[in-house]
Amino acid sequence: MIRRIILILVILIIAEVYFYQAIKTLTSNSYILSGYWLLNFLLFAGIIGGVLLTRSGRVSQAALTSLLTVFLSVAIPKLAASPIMLIEDFTRLFRGFPPRNIYVSEFAIAFALCIFAIVLFGLTRGKHFYRIRKETLHFPDLPEAFDGFTITQISDIHVGSFTDKKGVEKGVTLANEQQSDLLLFTGDLVNHKASEMDDWIETFAQLNAHYGKYSVLGNHDYGDYIRWENPSAKAINLERLKAIHREMGFRLLLNESVQLEKDGQSIALIGVENWGKGGFHQYGDIRKATSGLSLDSFKVLLSHDPSHWDEVNTNFDQRIHLTLAGHTHGMQLGVELFGFKWSPIQYFYKNWAGLYNQEGKYLYVNRGFGYHGLKGRIGVWPEITVLTLRRSG
Template identity: 55%
Template sequence: MPRRVIITFAVIGVLIFITEYYTFQALKIATKLKALKWVVLITSILIYVNFFYTIYSMDRGGGQTITFQWAFGWLLIALIPKIFIMLFLFGEDLFRGGQKVFSFFISETKPIGGRRKFLSQLALGIAAIPLASLLYGVSRGKFNYKVIKYQLKFKDLPKAFDGFTISHVTDIHSGSFDNKEKIQYGVDLINQQKSDMILFTGDIVNNFAYEMDEWVSMFSELKAPAGKYSILGNHDYGDYSDWKTPEDKKANFQAVKDIHPKIGFELLLNENRYIEKDGQKIALIGVENWGKGFNQAGDLEMASEGVAQDDFKILLSHDPSHWEYKVKQDDFNYQLTLSGHTHGLQFGIEIPGWIKWSPAKYVYKQWAGLYEEFGRYINVNRGFGYHAFPGRVGIWPEITVIELKKA
C-alpha cells in the first residue's frame, strides 16, 4: 500500500478516535440516557467499518459506485457533527489546562471543576445543526431543484435575438441517480421553462456510458425549438477508472459521445454552430474539457474556426478555470461563457443578498452563479446531479434560465 495512503488512513483514524472520545464524554455528561452514548458509539463504529471495508473491497476499475457514495455519505454524517463537538469541548479543555498551569504558580486560584454540563449540552446542540443538514441533504436536498433566472444585456447582440432564452443545465452524473420520480420532476422542470434553446455543459456520466442507459428515454423528452447542444466534461473521458486495455477506454469514450444524439443533443467537440433567426445569427462554440492542471483537450482556437471576431458568441466550456485563465481576456471577445464542474462542492451556505459561501471558493475563483469581468460574463451552474457525496447541503441542484436582451 502506498505510503501516502497509509498516512491518510492514519490521520483519519486519529481524527475518528478524538471525535468519538469527545462525543462520548459530551453524551455521558449532558444526558441521563446512559445507553445513548453506547448506541451512538456502536452505530459510528459500524459506519466506519462499512466505509473502510467498501474502500478495501471495491473494484478499482469500477469507478465510483453508488455503494461507495453512500459509504462516504454516512462517514460524513457520522464524523462532521462530532468535529463540531470536538472543537467546542477542546476549546474548553485548553481553557481548563491554562487555568491549571496558572493555579500551579498561584496557589490562591480556585480549584478546577470537571467538564460543565451546560457546555456539553451546548456542543451537542450545535452539532445537531450539521447533522440535520446532512440528513436532509442526502434524503431531499439533492432533489431540491432551483430555477435561477438572469437577464443579460449586450450592445452587440443581434436585434433578432432580443428576448432569446437559454436553459443551461450541467453535470447530470447519471451514475449517481437512485430515484426515477425525482429525476423525472427535474427533467419536467427544465421543459416547463419553455426556453428557446437548451445547453448542456458536460459530465453526463460519472465514468461509464452504461450509467445513462436507463435515463436516455427520460432526457429525450427535453424540448427546445432552437435546438439542444452539449459538450463533454472531465468525467466523460473515463479517466477515473482503471481500464483493462486502452481499447476498452476508447470504446467507452465513443459510447459516451454517442449518448448525446440519442437524447437529441448535438455534441460540439472543439467546433461551432451558427444559430440563425430572422436573417441574423449568433455563434455557439463548444470546447472539450479544459481544466487547470489536467485534461486540457479543449482547443479554443480550433473551436472558433470560421467565427468572426465581431460575431456575438456563446462559449460552452465545462470547467470555469478555462474562463479564468484563457477566455475572459481573450481579444476574440467571448461575450458569454457557460460552465459547470464545481457543483458548488454540494455544500455551503447561500442566503441571497446576505451570504454566499462554500469551500469551493478556495479552489475556484468562479464557483457558482454569474460573474462579470471586462464586460464578459460566465455562468457557473451548480449542477443538476450529484457526485461523491450522495446529497446536497445548502447548494441546491440548478437549472439556469438566461434571457438575452439588446442593450
C-alpha cells in the same frame, strides 16, 4: 492541494474533540464514552480500508461512496456544533476555566441534531430538490434580434447515480416549463460508461427548446476514471456516448461552433471538449472551436470546467461574452442563504457556483442537475439555470 487536505483533516479532528467535550459534560458513563470513540474509530478505519481496497479493485467505488456518505452525515453536524463549544472556551478563558456549562453542551448537541436532520433531508429528498436560478445579463453589443433571448442550462447529470426515475423526471419537467429559447448542457452525462444511459435516453430526450439543444462533454464522459479491457473498448464507449447525445436530440459540440440565426442576425455558440486545471485532461481547443468566427461576433461558450474561463480570458485574443460551465457541483455541500454562499469547494475553485463578471465577460457555473460521490445534496441543491440576454443601451 495536499496542504488543503491536511487543513481539512485538522479541522475535523478539532471538531471531533470539541463535540466529545459536549458529550462528556452531559454523561460520565464509561460505556457511552468508550462506545463513542469505538464507533468513530471503526468508521475512520473503514474509510481508510475502503480507499486502499478500492484502489486494488477488491471493493467497489459504490461501497466506498456509501462509507463516505455515512462519515459526512456524522461529521457535518459535529463541525456545525463545535463553534458553540469554541465560543464557550473563549469566555472560560476570562473566567479562569470553570467547568463547562451543561446548558451550553445541551445546546450544542441539540444544534447538531438539527443539522443532522438537514443532512438526512439532503441525502434523501435533497438529491431532487431542484432550484430554478435566474439571471439577466446585459451586453452593449448583443444583436438586437436576441434582446430577451432565454437560455436554460443544465449540467452534470451523472445519470449513473440515479435511482429515482420520478425524481429525475420532475427535474426534466421543470426545465421544460421554463420555455426557454435555447437549452444547453455543459457536460458529465454519465459517471463512467455510456451504458449508464440505457434506461434514461427517452427521459432526457423529452427536453426541448425552440432553437434547439446543444451539449459538450465533461471530464467523466471520457471514461478516464475506470479500468478498460483495452484502449479500443474505451474508444468504443466514447463513440457510443456521442451517439446517445444525438439520440436525445442534442447537437454535441466538439471543439466547434455553430451560428444561431434569428431575424437575420446571429450569435455564435461555441463548444469545447473538457479542459481543466489541477490534473484534469485538456482536450479542449478554443482556437480550433472559434476558427472562422469574426472578431466582433457575439459569442457564447460551453466549457465544462470553470477553470478554463481564466485561461480563455487571459490568453485568448477573441472576446467570449458568456461562458457556461459546471463541474464543481458546489461540492453538493455548503450553505447558501440570503446572498451568502460557502462551500469547501471554494478552497479548490475560485469560481464554483453562480455568476461571475470580469470586465463585462460573464461566467455562469451551474451547480449541477445530478450528484456523484456524495449520495445527495446538502445545502447546495440541484440547479436549473435560466439566463436572459438583454441588449444594454
